Amino acid sequence: MTNRENQILEEIRKNPLISQKELAEKLGITRSGAAVHISNLIKKGYITGKGYIVRENPYVCVVGGANIDIYGFPFKKLIKNDSNPGAIKLALGGVGRNISENLVKLGIDTNLITVLGDDIYADNITEHSREVGIKIENSLIMKNSNSSTYLSILDENGNMDVAIAAMDIFENMNVEFIKTKDKIIKNSNLCVIDTNIPKETIEYIVKEFSGDTEFLLDTVSTSKAMKIKDIIGYFQIIKPNKIEAEILTGIKIKTDSDLKKAGDIFINKGVKTVIITLGEDGVYYQNEEKSGIFKTKKVKMVNASGAGDAFAAGLAYSHINSLDIYESVKFSAMASIVAISSEETINPKLSVEEIHKIERELER
Template structure:
């Protein structure tokens, strides 16, 4: 924040109804200059804009991929090398973007830092983010560049069988651009990153904002390798079994190996480890607690967005200081809601519904 911005912010804090002309007269500068400084304060998150409502810093920043998902759903068992009857859906996706939308739908103010083009896909990403309440003012929008796309084929059980990810544009989200968003990152209550980001950007974020709380989504086995030497910088991680094996070098064939792998991650400095076990639930470990929580048996309609919803649940619980038992129930319930809907993100997800599940679980116990 510049010295002039500090002066203007101080005046607004003393009188939130002050006019731009009054600020200009007091400081002896042009009203147009005041307007520019206020616009910068809005971009930096110190004020929320119209009416000079002061920012409360209670927001989460998500830095990661945004793309358009093209999903093919087969009506029956997939037959390879053949045309399968089914249906095709097109929606905004991307791990980072999906987490951001889930967070926003849960009532958490969320800022997304991502990259997409000014094409039709980019327009769809923009519309769906804004409709869900995600702040995309800090995204990089590139002219004459294709937005990322993710093409997946799901079987009759809703499980993804094969996919192709075209995400070259995320490499344009470079260190210089991230530096320009330092004020947004600095004022975040928590930061989520996914491993679609380049290794250089991930290293820059973790080394230059060590005092901030980072949550990490590993995305895939291959992309998890980017953070294998940086894992201790994260507060919370959510890998699946295969990504955990990649991060720890331990082949997991049972509970003993699962515990050892989680212990390795904790010893490296991770505060909380949630290992996704698919239909078998979640294994959790921190420095004091270790537990395996079974999943509820439900009909899976679309398995694509469950992990993103789970991560959003973890963030919601962290922001709201919920204990670990509440956090696991809340986050698993968020994942179950995602699994039960045809869309990658269940439009019916809400904090109220998930908190009701937490209360119900408490009463049962």
């Protein structure tokens, strides 16, 4: 589907009775041009019958953050309380946005609902989203506001040493706004939520649309994970790291037995799939049938900043494609390996084929 066809389809979803003239005026094209695009959409099967009945493809809805990332890379060992020679890089980021782009690269239709300012950063995020195929039209635009910005200092190994997140703009994603997007969330095959958005909004989404769709939680950070402690059972899939799992369960995780205890707490609260990332020690996984730790060979890391987002996208892809828990974790871990092998937060080479290629190489 072309970008223009995608735009027309979005307008038709909003108003199935919209005329070709109204479409043309909204998109700044001729009426005959709109007619050609609609004809192509009918031929491709995206529109069926009169009144523009739209056939919905399986898609993931992501509700979360989008921002500009500013990274500092030291050339040598990072020295605290000093000026370090190095390089500075700007990139598009945000947990929700990163997961969305990874999903699109894995071939999954993705709707991103986020909050943007009206600055040049917002323009960059919107333009790039349309270029790569993320549907971002349902996001909230705040006038006279700066878009979210994330500043991170990495150490000589590519790991984050310290970061500052200026993300107050996401407080504007309130319940009243989300109510206007109910069809997008309700009709999704999976809704991915990151904890950058307000607690009240997260609670409304998971309670209001429980039974209509399923939810995957990205806890984002230890401080933000506390937002969902009392509603964790509404999420079918969760992926905290070890520290976040400790905070959410009250279990100090030192052994494999402790991991099982923490997993049991999540399962007993209603979570269907528990994934606890352990860094170099692998990934713990658990559902009602099985549990275990998945480990893979160590690989060279260029930049760790996009690993978690690629892993989350891998979990969403696996859910849409009905992979079992072990295959899901393996696929997601391979997606993370693809991510950390690139200087970019989103590896341009990420694809299902590239993931399977990495898997074959590591199994030799």
